[in-house]
Amino acid sequence: MLNRTLVSSSSVSLLPNSKPFFSVKNLSGFRSSSFSGGFIRRINHKPLCVMTPNLTPRAMAAQQLENADQLIDSVETFIFDCDGVIWKGDKLIEGVPETLDMLRAKGKRLVFVTNNSTKSRKQYGKKFETLGLNVNEEEIFASSFAAAAYLQSINFPKDKKVYVIGEEGILKELDLAGFQYLGGPDDGKKQIELKPGFLMEHENDVGAVVVGFDRYFNYYKIQYGTLCIRENPGCLFIATNRDAVTHLTDAQEWAGGGSMVGALVGSCQREPLVVGKPSTFMMDYLSDKFGIEKSQICMVGDRLDTDILFGQNGGCKTLLVLSGVTSISMLESPENKIQPDFYTSKISDFLSLKAANV
Amino acid sequence: MAPKLLSSSNFKSLFDSVDTFLFDCDGVIWKGDTLIDGVSQTLDLLRSKGKNIVFVTNNSMKSRRQFAEKFRSLGLTSVTQDEIFCTSFAAAMYLKANNFPKDKKVYAIGGAGILEELQLAGFTGLGGPEDGEKKAQWKSNCLFQHDKTVGAVVVGLDPNINYYKLQYGTLCVRENPGCLFIATNRDAVGHMTDLQEWPGAGCMVAAMCGSTEREPIVVGKPATFMMDFLIQKFGTETSRMCMVGDRLDTDVLFGQNAGCKTLLVLSGCTSESNLLDESNKIEPDYYTSMVSDITKLMDSP
Numbered sequence: 178m179l180n181r182t183l184v185s186s187s188s189v190s191l192l193p194n195s196k197p198f199f200s201v202k203n204l205s206g207f208r209s210s211s212f213s214g215g216f217i218r219r220i221n222h223k224p225l226c227v228m229t230p231n232l233t234p235r236a237m238a239a240q241q242l243e244n245a246d247q248l249i250d251s252v253e254t255f256i257f258d259c260d261g262v263i264w265k266g267d268k269l270i271e272g273v274p275e276t277l278d279m280l281r282a283k284g285k286r287l288v289f290v291t292n293n294s295t296k297s298r299k300q301y302g303k304k305f306e307t308l309g310l311n312v313n314e315e316e317i318f319a320s321s322f323a324a325a326a327y328l329q330s331i332n333f334p335k336d337k338k339v340y341v342i343g344e345e346g347i348l349k350e351l352d353l354a355g356f357q358y359l360g361g362p363d364d365g366k367k368q369i370e371l372k373p374g375f376l377m378e379h380e381n382d383v384g385a386v387v388v389g390f391d392r393y394f395n396y397y398k399i400q401y402g403t404l405c406i407r408e409n410p411g412c413l414f415i416a417t418n419r420d421a422v423t424h425l426t427d428a429q430e431w432a433g434g435g436s437m438v439g440a441l442v443g444s445c446q447r448e449p450l451v452v453g454k455p456s457t458f459m460m461d462y463l464s465d466k467f468g469i470e471k472s473q474i475c476m477v478g479d480r481l482d483t484d485i486l487f488g489q490n491g492g493c494k495t496l497l498v499l500s501g502v503t504s505i506s507m508l509e510s511p512e513n514k515i516q517p518d519f520y521t522s523k524i525s526d527f528l529s530l531k532a533a534n535v
Numbered sequence: 536m537a538p539k540l541l542s543s544s545n546f547k548s549l550f551d552s553v554d555t556f557l558f559d560c561d562g563v564i565w566k567g568d569t570l571i572d573g574v575s576q577t578l579d580l581l582r583s584k585g586k587n588i589v590f591v592t593n594n595s596m597k598s599r600r601q602f603a604e605k606f607r608s609l610g611l612t613s614v615t616q617d618e619i620f621c622t623s624f625a626a627a628m629y630l631k632a633n634n635f636p637k638d639k640k641v642y643a644i645g646g647a648g649i650l651e652e653l654q655l656a657g658f659t660g661l662g663g664p665e666d667g668e669k670k671a672q673w674k675s676n677c678l679f680q681h682d683k684t685v686g687a688v689v690v691g692l693d694p695n696i697n698y699y700k701l702q703y704g705t706l707c708v709r710e711n712p713g714c715l716f717i718a719t720n721r722d723a724v725g726h727m728t729d730l731q732e733w734p735g736a737g738c739m740v741a742a743m744c745g746s747t748e749r750e751p752i753v754v755g756k757p758a759t760f761m762m763d764f765l766i767q768k769f770g771t772e773t774s775r776m777c778m779v780g781d782r783l784d785t786d787v788l789f790g791q792n793a794g795c796k797t798l799l800v801l802s803g804c805t806s807e808s809n810l811l812d813e814s815n816k817i818e819p820d821y822y823t824s825m826v827s828d829i830t831k832l833m834d835s836p
Contacts, residue, residue: 400733439744443739444734444741
């Protein structure tokens with residue numbers, strides 16, 4: 178499992194004399210608190226970046242889903258991860274459209290929460306449409322959206338800029354939220370020559386660096402982001418997510434956002450604020466937005482250390498599907514400390530198990 | 536015990552108790568490509584007094600041979616290749632010391648120095664600078680291929696880091712059974728140019744930790760792997776060695792971990808206020824402004 182500790186005050190290096198110039202909200206709750214100090218005081222509240230398994234691991238082993246109806250009737254909202262649950266790469270998983278239709282017919286609210294930051298919600302909406310799924314843009318929450326939503330929630334000043342190490346989805350969402358940004362894929366073309374007398378300049382009014390999955394990653398971006406974080410007083414370091422690997426194509430794993438974020442952690446020696454799963458920011462946002470009780474939600478995902486941990490941290494029911502990255506042997510391995518409430522092979526089991534009970 | 540400022544009252548006792556001086560390079564001997572004042576005379580003086588001199592650097596961009604060329608180009612012509620211990624060499628030696636099979640390959644994320652040292656040690660290296668030009672493709676029917684015979688991935692400073700290299704290295708570490716993950720060093724930043732700090736190997740290594748979910752074997756300072764070679768070379772106790780460096784968490788910690796005396800110089804990345812700050816927990820035995828202070832103190836009565 179991951180070998181990282183919870184962020185503690187001793188592991189955060191505070192910039193001398195730095196003060197955030199706006200009030201910073203606790204990522205695990207939507208309630209606002211103002212801090213006049215640096216990040217150390219904020220960390221005395223709930224952890225911002227939960228990477229180790231939940232502090233209160235579930236003692237009970239996951240149960241194989243048998244009575245789908247009971248689970249369906251016990252919740253009002255289903256939150257679905259996308260990769261490995263709804264689709265794999267660009268291929269729809271069998272039985273998904275009928276399952277979603279059935280849940281809607283039963284009056285359930287459906288929400289899609291993905292750590293993927295390459296697309297905006299609008300672009301995801303198009304992907305759902307192309308795959309023949311009836312999903313509204315308003316029901317989709319990608320980590321690109323989460324980064325912009327987080328900045329909005331803390332009243333990030335519109336006269337400050339955001340430096341982006343990541344792809345188009347983040348840029349589009351920042352734009353929609355009215356924030357100025359620099360960087361993104363274009364900086365992937367910038368080269369540096371390390372020679373005497375060369376100085377890299379950076380804009381002093383960058384107030385946040387957002388880091389996510391970036392196929393155009395390079396040394397220029399790492400240095401630019403590092404300079405902003407280290408030298409601009411109060412500059413935030415935000416990560417869309419820290420997934421080690423991701424299924425960009427259905428055939429294999431690809432190095433994920435955790436790699437780019439790791440690089441910035443390595444050079445800045447600071448831990449980021451994580452807005453994607455398993456951090457509960459998106460859960461709090463949804464529950465606030467739709468006015469839902471967390472006990473009325475079931476999180477459905479294929480990944481233990483993001484999806485299931487997200488659901489558990491948020492106080493929801495959790496259902497692991499085996500149609501993605503996690504196999505039954507990984508779930509049952511003695512090294513695994515994360516036990517969802519239920520597990521099943523794929524979401525269309527909601528239909529087949531239902532049929533079996535009739 | 537608090538670090539002592541090197542002075543005429545304590546210099547002789549340090550000098551007489553040390554047979555071998557270990558020097559870091561960046562920030563001690565040179566800064567970027569500029570020699571620091573008075574270094575040449577100091578090294579000559581130490582040699583004339585019968586002291587052994589070696590250079591222990593975390594830099595993996597060059598091989599020992601390429602470093603020797605750098606020393607020569609800066610006028611330090613007395614320095615020979617076998618007095619230089621850089622982490623490109625250390626990575627190759629680690630593989631040798633652990634009987635890395637010759638039929639396995641090594642994927643390098645870093646400079647040409649790593650590939651050269653691997654070749655000298657009889658290993659087959661892949662990757663390195665030319666992978667800086669490669670781009671990955673992500674189409675449904677396109678598989679990112681990687682050599683299944685890669686048995687180790689060595690990661691060092693790489694100003695040409697890109698997604699292709701991260702993906703290649705990640706697949707090797709995650710999917711090739713028993714594949715080693717070796718880091719030359721984990722320095723967060725370094726003075727790659729004279730005017731500002733730049734991300735160090737620690738950045739590339741952390742990127743790989745992020746995608747592989749594994750911690751690497753570190754061969755550079757402050758790990759003491761390179762010390763084993765030095766002990767073998769000189770056959771002396773580490774207590775008769777003095778590590779001279781500019782960085783607390785690599786140079787000084789390396790010296791302390793190995794049982795050497797330690798001298799911090801303030802000509803590199805550490806200032807006197809960094810050293811004396813309450814939050815600093817690493818205390819060298821001595822500190823001074825620069826290497827040439829040794830010459831001044833030797834000459835003083």
